[in-house]
Amino acid sequence: MDVIDTQTVDRTTLHRIWKTLLAGIALVVAVACYYVPVLLVVMGLLLLLLLSARLLYRGRDRYIPNLYARDIRVYDDAYRAFIARTVADLRRFKIRGHPLLWEASRLAPCSQDSDELLLDLGVWIGWSTRLISDACERPVYGFDTFSGLVEDWHVDDQIVIKRGTFALSEPLAQRFMRDTGVSLHDGLPAALGRQVQFIKGSTYDTLAPFLADRPGAPIRLFHMDLDTYESCLHALETCKDHFIEGSILVFDEYLVTNGEMLAFYEFQSKYQLEWRYRAWGLEIWEMNIEMVAARWKRIVYYVILITAYWLVGDGRYAWTIFSRRFWRFWLGAPIGDILFMLGAAGQRKSVSLEITGLGLLDWTRRSDRDNG
Numbered sequence: 001m002d003v004i005d006t007q008t009v010d011r012t013t014l015h016r017i018w019k020t021l022l023a024g025i026a027l028v029v030a031v032a033c034y035y036v037p038v039l040l041v042v043m044g045l046l047l048l049l050l051l052s053a054r055l056l057y058r059g060r061d062r063y064i065p066n067l068y069a070r071d072i073r074v075y076d077d078a079y080r081a082f083i084a085r086t087v088a089d090l091r092r093f094k095i096r097g098h099p100l101l102w103e104a105s106r107l108a109p110c111s112q113d114s115d116e117l118l119l120d121l122g123v124w125i126g127w128s129t130r131l132i133s134d135a136c137e138r139p140v141y142g143f144d145t146f147s148g149l150v151e152d153w154h155v156d157d158q159i160v161i162k163r164g165t166f167a168l169s170e171p172l173a174q175r176f177m178r179d180t181g182v183s184l185h186d187g188l189p190a191a192l193g194r195q196v197q198f199i200k201g202s203t204y205d206t207l208a209p210f211l212a213d214r215p216g217a218p219i220r221l222f223h224m225d226l227d228t229y230e231s232c233l234h235a236l237e238t239c240k241d242h243f244i245e246g247s248i249l250v251f252d253e254y255l256v257t258n259g260e261m262l263a264f265y266e267f268q269s270k271y272q273l274e275w276r277y278r279a280w281g282l283e284i285w286e287m288n289i290e291m292v293a294a295r296w297k298r299i300v301y302y303v304i305l306i307t308a309y310w311l312v313g314d315g316r317y318a319w320t321i322f323s324r325r326f327w328r329f330w331l332g333a334p335i336g337d338i339l340f341m342l343g344a345a346g347q348r349k350s351v352s353l354e355i356t357g358l359g360l361l362d363w364t365r366r367s368d369r370d371n372g
């Protein structure tokens, strides 16, 4: 088996290349201003105009960083207060890398006979699961239908990603399996020498029997990447008796306000959980690119991803002047958010948190024990 350096599992080459490109663009602009001083005057005026408009703008705090999509005034007061607290909190926990690997690399080693569970929900071709295991050198269970989403995914009021998307039969999955050396065995991605086990099927069918076979086993790491509100809430409910104080929950798409964030909001309110945010950073999917074996192919993927993200992906709101998201971003986002967003050629929607108190879950467990 390969020796894996747990410190270097998390890679952000894509974003470092993007930052270098940004620095290059800034240099070109600076040189242009030097030779054509009128450019400097025009840019200074535009900047002044932008700063003045920011002072007058009334939409601050109505949109979630990264997406600047749905106006959160569509939600009730309690959820809006939760979102506002979340965004304020998260700004203190920005990290450069991927919260999933950041958390996995911080998990304490455990003995061979430990029954602690590390769950990866939504694995696609399996790299998120393998990388968690690489980062903490512990066994990890990965759950997926391998035939795609089980329900349509409404990403705020932006797009609907259809049921069945992310099936391993899709050309994109086939290409990434080829380029990252993943083969299928009985319909499951290969472990590739890692301590991982994949469980095939909808989590609506597989999660409860899996946990019933392991009564009392605490969940140490819960990675949610099933994307939809329904699957997320179902998984939280199914796992609830296995959460402990110290369980780490990582949500890959947390900043979608009608998806994972809403599911967690409802779950933590229902059981009066105590918890604290720990990290806000990059989505784990892009690590698939870092796993591409051939260097030249990786470079091609970097170029495609950077171009696609800024030209047709979510990054385009930073320059499409006729879109509402452009104005929400440039007029409403705090400077720190603007720099955080522009500094990555990809989504920063992933968030991790730690359960610090079990609330009613503790009470329910105690009364179950007393009655049993």
Ligand SMILES: C[S@@+](CC[C@H](N)C(=O)[O-])C[C@H]1O[C@@H](n2cnc3c(N)ncnc32)[C@H](O)[C@@H]1O
Residues within 6 Å of the ligand: 121, 122, 123, 124, 125, 126, 127, 128, 143, 144, 145, 146, 147, 148, 149, 150, 151, 165, 166, 167, 201, 202, 203, 204, 225, 226, 227, 228, 231, 284, 285, 286, 288
């Ligand atoms: C965004 S992909 C996961 C990406 C993966 N974590 C990675 O980093 O490459 C979402 C995955 O969730 C799976 N999925 C969604 N809902 C599911 C459910 N209820 N049960 C099982 N799998 C589900 C889909 O098949 C898909 O592979």
